[in-house]
Amino acid sequence: QPTITFDNVVFGYDQDRTILHGLSFHVPVGGHIAIVGPSGAGKSTIARLLFRFYDPWSGRILIDGQDISEVTQASVRAAIGIVPQDSVLFNDTVGYNIAYGRAGATDEDVLAAAQGAAILPFIEKLPQGFDTEVGERGLKLSGGEKQRVAIARTLVKNPPILVLDEATSALDSRTEQDILDTLHRVSENRTSLSIAHRLSTIADADEILVLNEGRMAEKGSHSALLERR
Ligand code: ADP
Numbered sequence: 001q002p003t004i005t006f007d008n009v010v011f012g013y014d015q016d017r018t019i020l021h022g023l024s025f026h027v028p029v030g031g032h033i034a035i036v037g038p039s040g041a042g043k044s045t046i047a048r049l050l051f052r053f054y055d056p057w058s059g060r061i062l063i064d065g066q067d068i069s070e071v072t073q074a075s076v077r078a079a080i081g082i083v084p085q086d087s088v089l090f091n092d093t094v095g096y097n098i099a100y101g102r103a104g105a106t107d108e109d110v111l112a113a114a115q116g117a118a119i120l121p122f123i124e125k126l127p128q129g130f131d132t133e134v135g136e137r138g139l140k141l142s143g144g145e146k147q148r149v150a151i152a153r154t155l156v157k158n159p160p161i162l163v164l165d166e167a168t169s170a171l172d173s174r175t176e177q178d179i180l181d182t183l184h185r186v187s188e189n190r191t192s193l194s195i196a197h198r199l200s201t202i203a204d205a206d207e208i209l210v211l212n213e214g215r216m217a218e219k220g221s222h223s224a225l226l227e228r229r
Pocket residue numbers: 013014019037038039040041042043044045046
């Protein structure tokens with residue numbers, strides 16, 4: 001079970017503008033940490049650094065005690081599953097969209113992932129099941145259905161770490177609650193980092209970090225943070 005450590009991470013996209021000003025935090029084995037903060041605070045930047053889309057200017061990012069700048073980007077990405085806010089589906093079959101997350105996924109892998117994401121009953125009712133075309137030229141999925149396909153695509157990799165980047169913020173509140181329940185279940189035996197706008201969507205987190213202008217403004221449990229407000 002991996003852990004995530006940000007150790008005094010400094011980063012910016014352009015030389016003249018620092019986005020993260022020496023950020024440190026730790027996600028313990030199997031822990032669930034959430035990061036909240038206003039738009040532009042640097043939350044998604046944390047996810048991008050964790051994926052090694054960029055390397056920090058200084059400081060270190062460790063996964064399982066290993067500095068990620070010393071391992072291949074592919075192996076870093078293999079350990080992490082991300083559920084983004086707006087999942088983009090390919091104009092292809094549901095099955096292809098799920099299997100895409102893992103080279104060489106078998107039918108069993110895809111089935112198990114669909115089950116984990118609680119979208120199997122929906123898929124089984126489709127005229128061609130997993131072979132149903134979705135996207136622009138095929139079946140139009142609702143926001144919630146798309147997110148479930150995205151969750152299945154992530155689960156097919158069976159990643160020990162989950163990053164949820166505002167994974168429900170584009171959904172209506174009823175659908176949001178359903179997807180939150182599923183995400184809660186699939187996070188149970190994994191280490192997770194949730195990026196969120198609203199405190200209400202991360203009530204389950206062990207610890208919440210409040211980010212403001214690239215600095216840690218506060219941290220604490222959900223109830224402790226609510227009390228201070
Ligand atoms: P959040 O996720 O908290 O809304 P982001 O991490 O997306 O914030 O962005 C933090 C800051 O970095 C913002 O000011 C944003 O404009 C800037 N930023 C994000 N992506 C880029 C980029 N690719 N190039 C330059 N600046 C960027």
